[in-house]
Structures are given as structure tokens and as C-alpha cells.
Amino acid sequence: MSAPLRLVLFDVDGTLVDSQGAIISAMTACFQAQSLSVPSRDAILSIVGLSLPHAMARLAADQTDRVQDALVDGYKQAYHAQRLELGAASSPLYPDARQVIEVLHAMPEVLLGVATGKSQRGLDALLEAHELEQYFVTRQVADHHPSKPHPSMIETALAETGVDAAQAAMVGDTSFDMDMAKAAQVAGIGVSWGYHDRSALKAARHVIETFEQLPGALAKIWG
Incomplete structure (x- = not known):
């Protein structure tokens, strides 16, 4: 059988x-682009696995939906740029x-x-x-x-x-x-x-x- x-x-x-280096770098870039304090490394890694809107809702819970949406877009752009630059080495x-x-x-x-x-x-x-x-x-x-x-x-x-x-x-x-x-x-x-x-x-x-x-x-x- x-x-x-x-x-x-x-x-x-x-x-x-x-991919923690790439994730932390992209999170740092998108928060800085919005002139916001960058979450701690532990806070960033705690949300890995969630889809981005849910992750940003946790990391920037005190921000408006508009700012959270901007963080999502900024993260995607920063992460994509790293991947283009580093290839497989980024993760x-x-x-x-x-x-x-x-x-x-x-x-x-x-x-x-x-x-x-x-x-x-x-x-x-x-x-x-x-x-x-x-x-x-x-x-x-x-x-x-x-x-x-x-x-x-x-x-x-x-x-x-x-x-x-x-x-x-x-x-x-x-x-x-x-x-x-x-x-x-x-x-x-x-x-x-x-x-x-x-x-x-x-x-x-x-x-x-x-x-x-x-x-x-x-x-x-x-x-």
C-alpha cells in the first residue's frame, strides 16, 4: 500500500x-522617512510573519491610517531597493x-x-x-x-x-x-x-x- x-x-x-538585517534596515528607512522614532530591534522582529498592514498597525499604533499606509509603502520601496542591490545576500x-x-x-x-x-x-x-x-x-x-x-x-x-x-x-x-x-x-x-x-x-x-x-x-x- x-x-x-x-x-x-x-x-x-x-x-x-x-532576513532580519534587511527587515530592520527597511523598517528604519520607512520610519525615518516619516520623521518617526524607529522601533527597537526586538519590536521589529516581534511582528515578522504578519502581513505589512498588520505589522505597521502594531509598530505605529499611535499613528493615523494615512501614516501607517505611508510606512507600508516606504517599507516596500526600501526592501525592494535592498534586494536589487544585494540579491540573495540580503536574505x-x-x-x-x-x-x-x-x-x-x-x-x-x-x-x-x-x-x-x-x-x-x-x-x-x-x-x-x-x-x-x-x-x-x-x-x-x-x-x-x-x-x-x-x-x-x-x-x-x-x-x-x-x-x-x-x-x-x-x-x-x-x-x-x-x-x-x-x-x-x-x-x-x-x-x-x-x-x-x-x-x-x-x-x-x-x-x-x-x-x-x-x-x-x-x-x-x-x-
């Missing part, structure tokens, strides 16, 4: 790539990320996907820069969904791939990822190297310390 079809979804920022892959993706991709019953707070343009550019386009059969982005932790991204990925929720897992570094997984009734696998402290990953089924531990965590979930 063949194994059931399975799906592994990855968050991007703080999970696949270390390097974490150690062993590519190798583990290749291992999972080689398993005939396993499909890979992405569920990210990035825009479609941002995700496509990042995958192209790292030559990862061929690995992900479903790509869910902030343009088309409510912000995490709403389960829409995962539910759409399941529908697109035909995989049952019990045979899916969400890999991410934030409480938003793990809460989204729980809401969609899929297993959450937290990673310790990202932008939320391990203590925030309460909804995770497992927490891994290195990418190399991911296949083993998936094996425990699926038996």
Missing part, C-alpha cells in the same frame, strides 16, 4: 532565510536549508509549499535568487489572504494539493505560524533559530534546533 500524499509548508523569514538561507529541502523533495509522497507574510513579488524574487523555484508546488502569500494566524493560507494549500490536514505540517519560527497551524488542524513544527523566542512556540507539536532535525520530526508526526 502506497504512503498517503503529504505536505510540508514553510514560513520564509526567520525559517528558510535570515541568506539558514544552514542546511537547501539540503533538507532537496531530501524532502526527493520523497515521492511529499509535496512542499510556502506560507508567508511576504508579497507575491517578494517571494518570487527570493526563490529566484536562491534558485528554489522548482521545489514548492503551492505558494501562499500575504497578497491573497488574511494575515497569520488566520488559517486561510494553510487551508488553501491543502485544497490546492489535495492533502488531508492530518498529513500536513507547518514549519515556522513564530507564534503566528504555530497558531495558524493549530487553527488549520495541522501539525506545527517550530524552529528555534528564528525571530520569536522558543517560549512563544507553545502551539508547536515539536521544536527543532537545526534543519537536519526536520525529517525526524516529520517522521514522528506521521509515524
Whole structure:
């Protein structure tokens, strides 16, 4: 009897790539452009994973909608400029990320996907820069969904791939990822190297310390 079809979804920022330098730089630029105090590093990293309007609503809660919209636009411009200047170096892959993706991709019953707070343009550019386009059969982005932790991204990925929720897992570094997984009734696998402290990953089924531990965590979930 063949194994059931399975799906592994990855968050991007703080999970696949270390983009904190690019994120903090772009946030600094957009707040300074509005003559506002720049949020602390910890405050900025705490909102990674949310779609930009939700992130700015938290970081600039005392500002008007107009100012928050200007911050969103300024962030997009600054981040895009960095990506054009630095390419893949602006968001390097974490150690062993590519190798583990290749291992999972080689398993005939396993499909890979992405569920990210990035825009479609941002995700496509990042995958192209790292030559990862061929690995992900479903790509869910902030343009088309409510912000995490709403389960829409995962539910759409399941529908697109035909995989049952019990045979899916969400890999991410934030409480938003793990809460989204729980809401969609899929297993959450937290990673310790990202932008939320391990203590925030309460909804995770497992927490891994290195990418190399991911296949083993998936094996425990699926038996």
C-alpha cells in the first residue's frame, strides 16, 4: 500500500532565510522617512510573519491610517531597493536549508509549499535568487489572504494539493505560524533559530534546533 500524499509548508523569514538585517534596515528607512522614532530591534522582529498592514498597525499604533499606509509603502520601496542591490545576500538561507529541502523533495509522497507574510513579488524574487523555484508546488502569500494566524493560507494549500490536514505540517519560527497551524488542524513544527523566542512556540507539536532535525520530526508526526 502506497504512503498517503503529504505536505510540508514553510514560513520564509526567520525559517528558510535570515532576513532580519534587511527587515530592520527597511523598517528604519520607512520610519525615518516619516520623521518617526524607529522601533527597537526586538519590536521589529516581534511582528515578522504578519502581513505589512498588520505589522505597521502594531509598530505605529499611535499613528493615523494615512501614516501607517505611508510606512507600508516606504517599507516596500526600501526592501525592494535592498534586494536589487544585494540579491540573495540580503536574505541568506539558514544552514542546511537547501539540503533538507532537496531530501524532502526527493520523497515521492511529499509535496512542499510556502506560507508567508511576504508579497507575491517578494517571494518570487527570493526563490529566484536562491534558485528554489522548482521545489514548492503551492505558494501562499500575504497578497491573497488574511494575515497569520488566520488559517486561510494553510487551508488553501491543502485544497490546492489535495492533502488531508492530518498529513500536513507547518514549519515556522513564530507564534503566528504555530497558531495558524493549530487553527488549520495541522501539525506545527517550530524552529528555534528564528525571530520569536522558543517560549512563544507553545502551539508547536515539536521544536527543532537545526534543519537536519526536520525529517525526524516529520517522521514522528506521521509515524
